[in-house]
Amino acid sequence: MQHVQQHSQNIVEVKNSCTGIPHDRSRQQQQERLAVVHSSPSDKVYGTGMGALAEKIIAKDSEISLKPTTTTFIQAASLPVVSLTAYQALTQGEAKTGSRVLIVGASGGCGLIGIQMARYMVGPNGKVGGICGTHNLDFVRNMGVCDMVMDYKTPEVLIGNDSPLKTFGEFDLLYDTVSSPKPTDNLNGQSYDIALSKFFTPRTKTVAIHGVSARWLWMLLGWEARNFHLMICSTKRTGVQLQSIASMVDTGAVKPVIDSVYPFAPEGLESAYARLLSRRARGKVVIDIFRGQEV
Numbered sequence: 001m002q003h004v005q006q007h008s009q010n011i012v013e014v015k016n017s018c019t020g021i022p023h024d025r026s027r028q029q030q031q032e033r034l035a036v037v038h039s040s041p042s043d044k045v046y047g048t049g050m051g052a053l054a055e056k057i058i059a060k061d062s063e064i065s066l067k068p069t070t071t072t073f074i075q076a077a078s079l080p081v082v083s084l085t086a087y088q089a090l091t092q093g094e095a096k097t098g099s100r101v102l103i104v105g106a107s108g109g110c111g112l113i114g115i116q117m118a119r120y121m122v123g124p125n126g127k128v129g130g131i132c133g134t135h136n137l138d139f140v141r142n143m144g145v146c147d148m149v150m151d152y153k154t155p156e157v158l159i160g161n162d163s164p165l166k167t168f169g170e171f172d173l174l175y176d177t178v179s180s181p182k183p184t185d186n187l188n189g190q191s192y193d194i195a196l197s198k199f200f201t202p203r204t205k206t207v208a209i210h211g212v213s214a215r216w217l218w219m220l221l222g223w224e225a226r227n228f229h230l231m232i233c234s235t236k237r238t239g240v241q242l243q244s245i246a247s248m249v250d251t252g253a254v255k256p257v258i259d260s261v262y263p264f265a266p267e268g269l270e271s272a273y274a275r276l277l278s279r280r281a282r283g284k285v286v287i288d289i290f291r292g293q294e295v
């Protein structure tokens with residue numbers, strides 16, 4: 001593995017071995033997230049940096065951390081954005097021991113890490129519920145962290161009078177990774193916080209990471225509703241969060257989930273983005289910059 005130049009007190013040049021790609025392709029040359037990098041021949045680190053679809057990238061040392069010791073680089077590359085997003089969403093939503101947390105999009109990149117991290121945060125006395133499509137119900141159940149897994153493809157059951165959500169009980173936090181301006185990302189034409197609101201208590205919080213357009217407009221105008229938060233994952237000074245996540249991974253509480261790995265080549269990138277944007281990926285899509293040869 002190649003060194004690394006120290007550009008200034010806190011900027012390092014690092015060798016990039018793999019990258020988990022984000023939805024926003026326009027950012028790939030700019031502030032890209034999710035690189036797994038080496039900061040010295042002995043340090044194996046992961047985190048976020050500039051231009052992660054490159055063999056060498058620039059990173060702030062406050063935004064990287066030693067990678068989990070129990071993962072491969074490919075697995076570690078799948079972690080930074082989805083796990084930082086889950087960590088920040090669950091923290092903002094005040095998930096704690098004993099909380100009941102419901103996660104929409106439980107089979108997706110953010111959701112699969114979200115359900116595991118929620119279980120870690122709420123402990124055995126809390127509850128974790130997941131919502132996903134019919135074809136992923138068993139997959140999510142088999143992660144072994146949810147008390148209940150529900151199908152959004154039968155909305156009449158999900159929000160009907162005999163909804164399983166009634167037995168789940170009043171929940172404290174809805175972590176919504178799905179609702180967006182696209183009608184196909186909603187339930188019966190409604191964002192999930194509206195569609196599920198009949199199961200809310202006055203204290204139930206929603207943290208959404210995409211959200212419908214009106215919500216963004218309201219937020220920009222300073223009208224964010226009480227108990228509803230739109231969240232943009234911050235990559236600033238996240239080294240400490242990445243350290244906590246690495247320890248959750250090393251204790252086995254959180255396992256990286258990879259949908260697919262593509263080679264670092266034009267057709268590989270095209271296929272990787274097509275897979276990601278299909279919204280059918282089960283876990284993360286990763287680009288292997290060094291084609292299987294961990295450096």
Ligand SMILES: NC(=O)c1ccc[n+]([C@@H]2O[C@H](COP(=O)([O-])OP(=O)(O)OC[C@H]3O[C@@H](n4cnc5c(N)ncnc54)[C@H](OP(=O)(O)O)[C@@H]3O)[C@@H](O)[C@H]2O)c1
Nearest residue numbers: 023105107108109110132133136184185209231232233279
């Ligand atoms: N705010 C932030 O900081 C931040 C950070 C990261 C990501 N994001 C955004 O968050 C979103 C989620 O990212 P991701 O990587 O987790 O996406 P993803 O992997 O594509 O997630 C797909 C998930 O959405 C579910 N889904 C699709 N249509 C649905 C519907 N109508 N109702 C309920 N669930 C539905 C899928 O379920 P099935 O496949 O089981 O049907 C699957 O669980 C993306 O829009 C991304 O841009 C935001």
